[in-house]
Amino acid sequence: MPAKRRVKTDYPGVYFIEGQSVASDKPERIYYVMYRRDGRLIEEKVGRQFQDNMTPAKAARIRAERIEGKSLSNNARRESEEAARVAEAGRWTFNKLWTEYASHKPENHALSTDRSRFETYLKPAFGEKEPAEVLTLDLDRMRSRLLKQGKSAQTVKHVLALFKRLVRFGVKKGLCDSPDPRKQTITMPRVDNETTEDLDADELARLVQAIEDEPNIQAANFMRLALFTGMRRGELFKLEWRDVDFDRGFLHIREPKGGKSQKIPLNAAARTLLASHPHVEGSPFVFPGQGGKQRVTIQVASNRIKARAGLPADFRPLHGLRHLFASTLASSGEVDLLTLQKLLTHKSPNMTKRYSHLRDDALKQASEVAGNLLGQAAGKPNKSRGSKVVSMGGGEQKN
Incomplete structure (x- = not known):
């Protein structure tokens, strides 16, 4: 079928072709506009003479809006929506990172606890954001808000630690870029974890x-x-x-x-x-x-x-039984802290130092025993050496 002849109008970039009315057999003009967007030449049908009440002037106004970007053509709108879907699919938000992270973990108590922390604290604040979109100020505000709500410093620390793990997971798997350290730093709340649990x-x-x-x-x-x-x-x-x-x-x-x-x-x-x-x-x-x-x-x-x-x-x-085990060994004075660290499988000696005061107490008691025994021995007169004793001043005195 031969192509229909294009008929120019008095408006630049606007033309029509002769077609047939949908409602009748009468001839009807079908108007098109031509314009460029992002270097591409676009030809778009904008309406029919009778069905859409289209005129050359009306078509020219539509063309001007397309050029200015005030409205998009059907094709352009579809392309824009598709581009947005593709972009969204490529965004690794914290919601998507959590889903992927959880899929790599066994279903156990630890994952259940992390899931609760994510759903309760991280998802409402950062679920729709990518790691690089979260700023230091955002994290500081969350930390401050949770502490003011009465959450323990340990709870807040666990939440921030989960945030860090999700970011590291995403970076390691190539899902997202590492955040700029100038824009995102995490300050952990100070936690007093030196307490131990013991039983009499x-x-x-x-x-x-x-x-x-x-x-x-x-x-x-x-x-x-x-x-x-x-x-x-x-x-x-x-x-x-x-x-x-x-x-x-x-x-x-x-x-x-x-x-x-x-x-x-x-x-x-x-x-x-x-x-x-x-x-x-x-x-x-x-x-x-x-x-x-x-x-x-x-x-x-x-x-x-x-x-x-x-x-x-x-x-x-x-956990109290673990502390009881460690406290018993430390207070015995018979186990050094390095050995205790290995028995407890502590990664760092700093984790074992909470028991150091118990070992110190045991050593002090041992020292007191030695002092008492030696003190008693020193207080007894030595008959085999006569009556001479050495004074504190270095001279000799007789009893």
């Missing part, structure tokens, strides 16, 4: 008895092993039978909080406990959860044991 002799005796009275053998032995080894709750959740080396006398801790997998000695109490601990058929875990899968909580049983023992309200049943 009566409280410890009540705890031991409460564990003995616990009918759930899995929960009871979980608490016992925490007390005997000082292992973290998450490490006990992940402990598998293949990690228990009875022959060499070690427990292997995979992916501990400090990062690198490590091993700790299997002491006699822990060995005896694990040797008699029941295996759950089909599960590789020492303390499995429902269906033999990795356990994610033991809070109900541990709180029940805590209540039965009548322990202080601020004593955390599991």
Whole structure:
């Protein structure tokens, strides 16, 4: 079919072709405009003579609006919307980063806690932003707001740490650029984490008895092993039978909080406990959860044991046992802090120094014992050497 002839009008860039009316067989002009946008020549149909009441002057006004960018053609609008969708798809906002980050993590207590922190604190503030769009001022305001709302410094620190992990994850996976450090720095709130939890002799005796009275053998032995080894709750959740080396006398801790997998000695109490601990058929875990899968909580049983023992309200049943293990060794005076650091799998000696005062107390007591013994010996007269003693002034005196 031959192309229809274009007929110029008195308006630049406006022409029409002769067509046929949709409503009748009468001839009808169909108007087009021509203009350039971003260096491209665009020809656009703008309307029919009768159906759209289009005139050359009206077409010329539409052309002028297109050139000025006040309105877009149907094609241009579709292209613009598509470009926006593509751009949005390429934006790695914190919402998208969290979804990708969570997909790489096992479903456990740690991920559940991080999900709660993200949904509660980070998503409302930064969910639709990319990492580079968040400024130092934004982070400072969030930190200040949460502290004023009564959130603990430790909670705020965990929230900001999750923010940092998401940014590092995005950068590492090539999903986003690293934020400019001149525009984004994170100031962590100061946290007093030097506190330790301890029990006196009566409280410890009540705890031991409460564990003995616990009918759930899995929960009871979980608490016992925490007390005997000082292992973290998450490490006990992940402990598998293949990690228990009875022959060499070690427990292997995979992916501990400090990062690198490590091993700790299997002491006699822990060995005896694990040797008699029941295996759950089909599960590789020492303390499995429902269906033999990795356990994610033991809070109900541990709180029940805590209540039965009548322990202080601020004593955390599991983390407190880790502190109790460390405090007992430090206060004995027989374990140096470097050894204690290795037993606790602390990444840095700074994490172990909270127990240094207990070791200092033990050393002071040992020093006092030595002082008393030597002082008593020095206070006894030495008959074999006669009556001469040396005075503090260096001269000789007789008794």
